[in-house]
Amino acid sequence: MQKESLKLRLVGISHKTSSVEMREKFQISRDKLSSCLSFIRNAEDIREVIVVPTCNRLEFYMVLPEAIDPRSIVCKYYASAGISDDINDELFYEMSDFDAVRHLFRVVAGMESLVMGEYQIQGQVKEAYSIACGLKTVDNILHKLFHAAFRTGKKVRSETPVGAGKQSVSGVASEIVIENSDPNDIITIIGVNENTKILAEKLKQKGYKNLIFVNRTLYKAEICAHDYGGKAVDIAKIEEVAAKADVLFSCTGAPGFVVDAPMLNRIIESKDYPRMIVDMAIPRDIETDQVKDIINTYDIGDLQKYLDGKMSKRNKAVPLAEKFIEDEVQIYRAWSDTRHNNILQPYSEQFEMIRQQVSEEYLINFPEHSEEDLEKLTRSLVHRLQSVFIKAVVKERKGQKPKAV
Numbered sequence: 037m038q039k040e041s042l043k044l045r046l047v048g049i050s051h052k053t054s055s056v057e058m059r060e061k062f063q064i065s066r067d068k069l070s071s072c073l074s075f076i077r078n079a080e081d082i083r084e085v086i087v088v089p090t091c092n093r094l095e096f097y098m099v100l101p102e103a104i105d106p107r108s109i110v111c112k113y114y115a116s117a118g119i120s121d122d123i124n125d126e127l128f129y130e131m132s133d134f135d136a137v138r139h140l141f142r143v144v145a146g147m148e149s150l151v152m153g154e155y156q157i158q159g160q161v162k163e164a165y166s167i168a169c170g171l172k173t174v175d176n177i178l179h180k181l182f183h184a185a186f187r188t189g190k191k192v193r194s195e196t197p198v199g200a201g202k203q204s205v206s207g208v209a210s211e212i213v214i215e216n217s218d219p220n221d222i223i224t225i226i227g228v229n230e231n232t233k234i235l236a237e238k239l240k241q242k243g244y245k246n247l248i249f250v251n252r253t254l255y256k257a258e259i260c261a262h263d264y265g266g267k268a269v270d271i272a273k274i275e276e277v278a279a280k281a282d283v284l285f286s287c288t289g290a291p292g293f294v295v296d297a298p299m300l301n302r303i304i305e306s307k308d309y310p311r312m313i314v315d316m317a318i319p320r321d322i323e324t325d326q327v328k329d330i331i332n333t334y335d336i337g338d339l340q341k342y343l344d345g346k347m348s349k350r351n352k353a354v355p356l357a358e359k360f361i362e363d364e365v366q367i368y369r370a371w372s373d374t375r376h377n378n379i380l381q382p383y384s385e386q387f388e389m390i391r392q393q394v395s396e397e398y399l400i401n402f403p404e405h406s407e408e409d410l411e412k413l414t415r416s417l418v419h420r421l422q423s424v425f426i427k428a429v430v431k432e433r434k435g436q437k438p439k440a441v
Contacts, residue, residue: 042083044177045106046136047128048095051150054127056337060319062119062127064089065289069167072113077173079109084178086168090160091205091318091336092150093143097136099177106130137181137368141361144189146198147354150339151205153198156230158189180371188364195360197353206231206287208339209314210238216312216332217244217283224248224281224310226274226295227288228256231316235285236264248277279303284310286321294321304330363392379426391418 049062064072069087076085076098084099098106107130111123131139139148144161146153165182168174174182192198213235217223223244225232228251239247247266250273251257257268269277271294278284278295288294303309304327312332315322324333334342370388374380380387391414398414 041102042099043102044133044136045098046095046131047106047110048093049128050093053129056335058127062094063318064094065291070171073168073171073173075113075116076109079112080104084175085173086164086178088161088164090157134365134369138365140185141188141364144185145192145357145361147357151208154204156204184364184368188361191360192357196357198357206234206316209316210235212334212342213283213285213314214242219243221282222246222280223283224250224277226250226286226321228260231287236260240264250274250277275299279306279308281310283312285314287316288321290321293323297323297326300327380422387418
């Protein structure tokens, strides 16, 4: 019986296709992720699904029959959640099969991040994968794909300068805070998570002592105050501490504004307000639309301007990183192409890795030959060897002695 034709499909939105305001509209918070996965997994004939939400992107990876439109599934989810069903082509991109594979590998390697080589993205993707595994919305194809992506990300970071220095969006935001403040300034930090801890650690290293940690769960803020210096404040006193701050930094998972426009206007009217606000949350924590002329404000969307001209060293490493990614795509493809072949499948990745190794050695020794010609030659050789290998294994299983070649 012929195996059913399943397709790997990706539907996503990122900082490359949308503004912060547009991503806010579609963002799926962590507490809604389980219900989203369950909805999509139970929709029509979806076989596997992982949803990857980060500060700068939201991506749906699905395995489904070829006849099903993945975009329609995403639309149905948003309609069911009362968010929106306007999943238009300008905002949401769509990829299939090995284009989707290549894209995920680039994402995990930090090549698609706002900050080239961002290291936090790998942990965020691993968390999304873990949540999907816990809900059993993942099977053979996505298990293999995401493990291959993690391997690729690790290789790019360990063997190229792309990920040098543990770059992250919060790290860049920390640079902005430090460049525009003084160690004696009062820095109010809203939220307790990896992003705010990165800021707190960098501030501590620079000798900042007037740190105020604000969180809905007070004891978490108290732990930060103990670890990094400063004091802890309950979220109920946010207006009071925001008014006293020289710099207000926020990054929470709140579904709406933590500091809304009326509160911020009251703070400004008191003539005692922060001179800078840095908001790294999606959706945003602080409603600054009406006060940007009064207070120096940064959000995720503003970081690109700051990063211009700072990426030359990492850009030189991009070709090598791209090669590693493409090699891993071909290894995954070798597995995918033979996953229904019981004889070849256990060895397909090894065949491909050997082919890549021989190709590299050949190009070094004979550089006048084009890489495209070598690709055709080595693939043809591998296919012929696989044919001989299959025949030999089949005969051995039948108890026949393979003929000498």
